[in-house]
Amino acid sequence: MSASLVAPRDSAAAGEVDALTVAVQGPVLLPGSEGYDAESAGFQAAYQHRPAVVVGVTTAADVCAAVRFAAERRWPIAVQSTGHGISTPLRGEGVLITTRRMNRVEVDARARTARIEAGAQWKDVIREAARHGLAPLNGSAPGVGVVGYLLGGGTPLLGREFGYACDHVRSIDIVTADGTHRHITADSDSELFWALRGGGANFGVVTAVETELVPVAGLYGGGLFFEAADDAIGILRAYRNWSLTVPEQLTSSIGLMVYPPIPAFPEPLRGRYAAHIRIAFNGDPAEGERLIAPLRAIGPRLIDTVAEIPYGQVGSIHGDPDFSHSYYGNNILLRELDPSALQTLLDLTGPDAISPCVVDLRHLGGAMSRPPAVPSAVGGRKAQYVLRVLNGIVGPIREDPFADARPVHQRLMHAFKPWTVGRNLNFVYSDGRPSAPDDVREFYDPEAFDRLVRLKAQYDVDNLFRCNHNLSAEGS
Secondary structure (H helix, E strand, C coil): CCCCEECCCCCCCCHHHHHHHHHCCCCEECCCCCCHHHHHCCCECCCCCECCEEEECCCHHHHHHHHHHHHHHCCCEEEECCCCCCCCCCECCCEEEECCCCCCEEEECCCCEEEEECCCEHHHHHHHHHCCCCECCCCCCCCCEHHHHHHCCCCCCCHHHHCCHHHHEEEEEEECCCCCEEEECCCCCHHHHHHHCCCCCCCCEEEEEEEECECCCEEEEEEEEEECCCCHHHHHHHHHHHHCCCCCCEEEEEEEEECCCCCCCCHHHCCCEEEEEEEEECCCHHHHHHHHHHHHCCCCCCEECCEEEEHHHCHHHHCCCCCCECEEEEEEEECCCCHHHHHHHHHHHCCCCCCCEEEEEEECCHHHHCCCCCCCCCCCCCCCEEEEEEEECCCCCCCCCCCCHHHHHHHHHHHCHHHEEECCHHHCECCCCCCCHHHHHCCCCHHHHHHHHHHHHHHCCCCCCCCCCCCCHHHC
């Protein structure tokens, strides 16, 4: 069954897309048509795509047709699953391909793998894997789309034990800029397979991935919340010193923020500047208790949820918001966390900051520092920590809603420059402007960046896939 054109018939674009509506099963929507706004909307509320045409794909064949349509016109193509990480929104031009209808997850328990379609979220994979006592290498937010996370590398809750999530990918099905559907493995196309795992959305539209699962049915995890108004520096130093002592089976992080006085947050946190230490330990709970005892000794906890939990509840460890909102964020990868810089961090991002800040410091190292069995494009593997700062919007959205936040990020990056070894692609939440070429370079090791640019020119001659952190040779 083919789709019908859902658009005003007097629209200037209507005639151009008639053939596309015949070729695809999903909806084809034009500006002003019913459903256009809902189809284009994503999790990021500060801005969204406003394409000339949006195609809600249901099959790989739909994706091929949409890519060919755009390629014939040399229109830019953007892809959206959940819309968590929009980097460069379409503004009146191009084709937006939404993949949320392609959300099938198939688990092979014997092989410990899952085949995951392009629109699936990690919560879908967690649910299906748990039926077999297995788990995916998802991050902190189960509502994030699988494909975007893997293309950016993927920093798992158990990353110190298992490494970056993309290093466990077995195969990728992708539609490249020529409209061809390809099954990519390390054996079939080692160069493209290398580039896709860490190179972001630069090379095509992924329709499905196959990735390994790990034999984890539950873990010892949760959060420790402390009042931070009086001794944030002491809490940060205690966490830093403790993190240097733990085994690779324990991955942790610490967050600092002023919690808004709204029902979305637990009552003990509302209106407080609090520190949140998150724990994910794949080991015996008694050993976990022993390992985190120094953290509990920091002082009274506002909330303490650390306990043995089934893997299906891992979203509770960080408690990331599951509702659409506006945000801007950046990060730096640090080879070490120098104690002398911690006060600077608090001075720039604390409760009196010009723009309200959310600080998220995650412990890396372990398996994430080692080369994977099959090389990938992920850079910054020498990093032992990733420091993230995010900002929301307070009040009405202005023309430049993050004007106050941008200088805070710049000063923070300057202060931590002596220890910086790059940035993490997945943890950049931009302000809707194209990434500067020098910024894109920071995601990769120098040789990897040059190699990615060459492959981008080979597989996407017209740079159709440029609504991302773009690897075009024109900006290299």
